[in-house]
Amino acid sequence: MKNFYKNIFLFIIFPLWGVGGFGLATYAQLHPVQLNPTFNLPYALKISDYANSADTKMQLVINPTDISIAQRQVRLKLYIQGNRFNIQSSDYIQGQRPIFITGGELQTLTNADIAALFRLENLQGISAAQYAAPLPDGMYNFCFEIYDFITNKRLSQKTCSMIYLQLNEPPILNIPVKNEQIVASNFPNILFNWTPRQINATNVSYKFELKQILDPNLDPQTAFMMAPLLHEQTVFSPTLLYNLSMPILIPGMRYAWRVKAISTTGLSENAVFKNNGYSEIFSFKYAANCAVPTFLLSQAQSAKTAKITWLSQPEYRKVHVQYRRKGVAKAEWFSINTQNDQVMLTNLEPNESYEFRVGATCDLPQYGTEPSYVYSNIQVFKMPEKNNPKLVYNCGIEPKIKISNQTPLTNLIQSETFTAGDFPVTILELTGNSPYSGKGYIVVPYLSDTKITVQFNNIMVNTDYQLIRGIVKTTYDSAGKI
Template identity: 30%
Template sequence: MCSAKSNSYNFSLKAFYQTFLFLFLLSTLPIFSQGVGQYPVQVSTVVLPNPPMYLSAYSGVETDKLSVTLLNRDTQQSSLQVKLRMRIYCSQGQEISSRAESLYTPITLEGGIPLRLSMSDLAAYFRTENLRIAGSLPQGKLPVGHTRFCFEVLEYYTGRLLSSQGCGSAFIVLQTPPLLQQPSHGSLLTDDPTGGILFRWSPQHSVGLERVQYEFILKEMFDTQQSAELGFAHGVEVYRTHTTATSLLYGMMQPPLIAGKRYVWQVRAFTDPISGTPLAFENNGQSRVFTFDIDYPCQAPQPIIATAHTNGIHLTWDASPHPSASYHLSYRRKDFSSTWHQAVTTSNSYTISNLTPRANYEYKVGISCTNKTNDIHYGTVAYIAYNPDDSETSSATTQTKVKECGKSTPNNISNTEPKETLWAGDVIYAGDFTITLSTVQGSNGRFTGEGKVHVPYLSGIGMSVYFSDISINTDNQLIEGKIHTVYDESRGTIIDLDAFDHGGTTTPAQGVLVPSYKFDFALTDVTRIHNDPLTNSLSFYDATGSRVGNYELTGTAPSFP
């Protein structure tokens, strides 16, 4: 009986201690429960917008995109020595976690006092040697998309879990490369070394504006049929430089650009790792590529060399290198004419004909490199006194040539190289005759057209001519073919004056004489001459039919042939 009571007593005592231990453990269970908010430490994680894409950026101290706040809520243990466990969940399934075996600096949490951990405090958890990465992260770069940064608190020495996960989310994005602005794609520019070419671009990235640098690259394209991208890939580099500005003035200190060439340029945005957290850009920070062409200079020709001849004033100048250049000549009498006479040529010379001797003429030469009529750049106005008697074809020379009227000019031309092209306004030479072309067709030395010949035997008088399939050499000399004068008897501009000069005799004096006629009016605009046999005079009319002047003849012939 006693033995049975003793066993019963021992059983009851054992049950009491078990019950007490159970109740004690039950009272402490909420502190270590896995339920949310039942751990002694509370974790809050904050991730600001546009966090860095590279993990290495989080191991520095210059970024403030991530912070963790810890609060010790355990009233029974006022001070805790803890460490963190970090997990990063990427949008493409990669998971990054801190290594438990790594050594971290203990974090002391005082009861009831929140502790904020900045990136300088968290940097050790992002170092490469302290990370375990599940999945592929080339160059330690987080993928674009939604990313969660989660932290848990562990007791420092035992590794016991003291908090639930505190997570912060952000969207990882690539920064946008710069946007090229000037010169625009496909521009046509004139290389002006004094003013230079201004290149401009605008930043498109949203963070790190003060730390971004730009690499400017300029290349020459050889195949203008290629796309801009291929032209840049295969082009020859002309100039490269780095700058923190968003513009670049390309001037005399840079390699010269060549007229007629096409160039392609690009700007790359980047951050120097030494200067701070690197930024990840789309397309490695490279902008689009733009092309531009360097046009030939289109400047008014200077100087203009003017020479007076019996057949007019011959103007010459240096040809422009622009392939589309055309020259616009304007001239007028300086004394009373207010109307500018116009002429256009693609050659670098022109002869102004039908001028009044011993009169002063103003002239200017402009250039146009487009098809726009208002896009003409004129040089300065100059003037010349037209005195053909003082020119190289003087009156004495004319007398000599008159004596040889009808004599064949020996063909001593040795140059047989064909002229490639001729243009209206050009001058060709047939023996002693100078022909100014009004219309011309053909190429490679064979030409057909019309013009005006200046006859040295008739004091340089101009006569209309035409020619067909003649051969011209590179000295503008006729080497084969015939040039024919145009005579229209009904127009009356060419008449026989022998009857007046020789008293109406049917047998004129032997030889060729050069009569001298003096008029008190200009013959420049005369288009028709009328003979009046009753008054024995000639009347001169202009293109409008108005009479310019009248001249009385001294001969006695009753009529003209």
């Protein structure tokens, strides 16, 4: 019987000891205070931003679960770990206002309340240079602990918030392209456009800056930093139209521009962009008297060779001709530079159509870079067949894309004149009533006012006597007859 009671006693005691042991182990992991840190987007990449910003960039919720705590003074400890950084705050924080907690009362502290915790003088494991710069891209743990101010006893677990920090790329400038030449106008409407590249930046605006380059011998990148600001404007879309309401641009002068992307929270700026948000610097020449090349013609010399001619101007320093196969996806532009008023294109394919355009510059190369060009509209010509080569002029005149008047003219008559591209076309024969077909001639000023026969089929002309649909084809009689 004694053995029976002993067995019962042991059976009861051991389970109780096991339960008690489990309970003690669990209790050892509990702390009288719980912490909950949260960080607001966009994340600040500089530690100094948490110390200096008046905006709420993070919150720390303190929850004393032990109701016996009454007005106990505590102190906080900060850890920033990740990407080879192991930063922690000092045990004694200079400039931190006293923090008191009471059981059952939640308390929310912002970065403004614990700013001293993020100051350089209170941090270990980071240099002054690292503190002033954004943290490198990567994953970081921002952790907090709370201690009794008097006994130095830890009252909470080490509680962390894991965040991924990444600097955003500044905008890419699109147009005007680098070193472009813009034709001066009495009514300028210059479109500036750029591409945003931010990923995690919010409330982004763009500060546009334009400066006049006073010394043409200086590199635009250097000259921009030295020049006074001509125009500055903040916009919220990646486009700005420069017009008469803004400072007047002087023909013949060079200008440079850049854009700064700015992310704000409230009244403060977020340091979330590389290069402080600044794009590259682009420059352009506001051309004074550099006219677009006109009266473009192509002349087939053989089944594989063509000559391109245009009306030259005395102020042209260099001409740039581009050509490529028409109708071929992603066809490569081939280029020829010249100082004459014609070029010869070789190794062309018989019976194929080609596109070409002619650009001119009135400037000389500066600081090792090619000058910019003003280009004509794209023209078209077709090569003759291999077995039937003909000496033929072809201006490839197509309607201009920018013609806004699309109202057809329905009473065009013989002997009237309409314009096709740069050329006035005088009608000799005419059939139809919009669309029209027939023959006529154009006069080429740089060929001793030679009259060249033209043919057209099913074309349309608007009420301003401009070609809006169809193509005018030209032929050439070496005897000069039409």
